[in-house]
Amino acid sequence: MFGWSRSEFSAGEITHETFRKGFGPGVIIVHEIPGVTPAVEKFANEVVDAGFTVVMPLLVGATDMAPSSKNIASSMLKTCISKEFTTLALNKTSPVVSWLRALAKQLHDELGGKGVGAIGMCFSGGFALGMMVDDTVVAPVLSQPSLPFAFGVKRSADLNLSPLDATRVAQRASEGCQVLGLRFTGDKLVGTRFAELHKLLGDAFIAVEFESIKKSDHSVLTEQRQELGVQRVIEFLKLKLF
Numbered sequence: 257m258f259g260w261s262r263s264e265f266s267a268g269e270i271t272h273e274t275f276r277k278g279f280g281p282g283v284i285i286v287h288e289i290p291g292v293t294p295a296v297e298k299f300a301n302e303v304v305d306a307g308f309t310v311v312m313p314l315l316v317g318a319t320d321m322a323p324s325s326k327n328i329a330s331s332m333l334k335t336c337i338s339k340e341f342t343t344l345a346l347n348k349t350s351p352v353v354s355w356l357r358a359l360a361k362q363l364h365d366e367l368g369g370k371g372v373g374a375i376g377m378c379f380s381g382g383f384a385l386g387m388m389v390d391d392t393v394v395a396p397v398l399s400q401p402s403l404p405f406a407f408g409v410k411r412s413a414d415l416n417l418s419p420l421d422a423t424r425v426a427q428r429a430s431e432g433c434q435v436l437g438l439r440f441t442g443d444k445l446v447g448t449r450f451a452e453l454h455k456l457l458g459d460a461f462i463a464v465e466f467e468s469i470k471k472s473d474h475s476v477l478t479e480q481r482q483e484l485g486v487q488r489v490i491e492f493l494k495l496k497l498f
Contacts, residue, residue, distance in 0.1 A: 257297060257319050265313070267358035270340060270351070273314040274359070278304035281370070281497035282363040283395075284311050284356065284387075288378030288475060290324075290331035291317025295478035296377075299486065306490045308373070308497070311363055315340070315352065315380065323479065335379055342416060343379075344404050349418045353386035357393075364392045371395070373493045377477060378402050378445075382416040385453075388433060389424045395496035397489055398437045398453075399476050402445040412447025415456065422456060429460035436492045437461060438476040438485050442468030464488050 260275040287296045304310050317331040335341050340352035360372045371394030374384040381401030387393045406412040439446045453461045476485045
């Protein structure tokens with residue numbers, strides 16, 4: 257990953273590699289499955305070029321590898337068996353979100369400013385919502401949130417939040433913290449979560465939706481990239497962080 261500085265960050269019992277680049281307000285970008293692919297890095301570089309300090313943790317998979325059936329399956333398996341992610345449980349915040357909150361706090365303590373942006377996508381899509389529990393995160397972006405896996409009506413609607421965290425998120429929304437969400441309308445992995453986000457957040461939830469062309473359309477900011485979606489994210493970050 258050209259120009260990115262590698263480090264490690266530990267909080268509690270969790271340690272992950274992180275990659276950092278840029279100057280300006282802080283934004284944490286959490287990759288999708290299978291890892292920090294070239295398309296994820298391209299998007300992250302555009303956020304850097306827009307004037308932000310980007311930190312990307314590597315939660316599963318690897319860097320610099322294009323998606324393949326093999327590495328997608330490997331990352332999916334790690335996601336399913338790791339205790340850091342709640343892939344099936346209802347009304348529960350994934351434990352890794354606490355680690356991400358600590359990472360956001362450290363970045364904000366260092367950089368100062370209005371706060372930190374957080375972007376999640378696919379399995380990490382809902383993590384930015386959980387990070388919003390802390391006042392540090394002022395620009396949460398949810399792209400195709402897909403945990404817990406959308407098996408059945410209840411899981412399809414679940415926001416990967418504990419009841420306590422859901423109450424806090426709703427409170428922050430009522431106080432003016434907006435949330436940007438992106439998805440393809442036919443993406444079954446997202447389930448009915450956008451409807452639930454509207455219920456929980458009200459007018460604070462900004463939905464950016466694209467018509468599905470193919471059944472496989474999923475990754476709004478990367479593999480099935482939508483230029484308008486990318487620009488809306490960057491505009492949102494500028495509005496909230498500058």
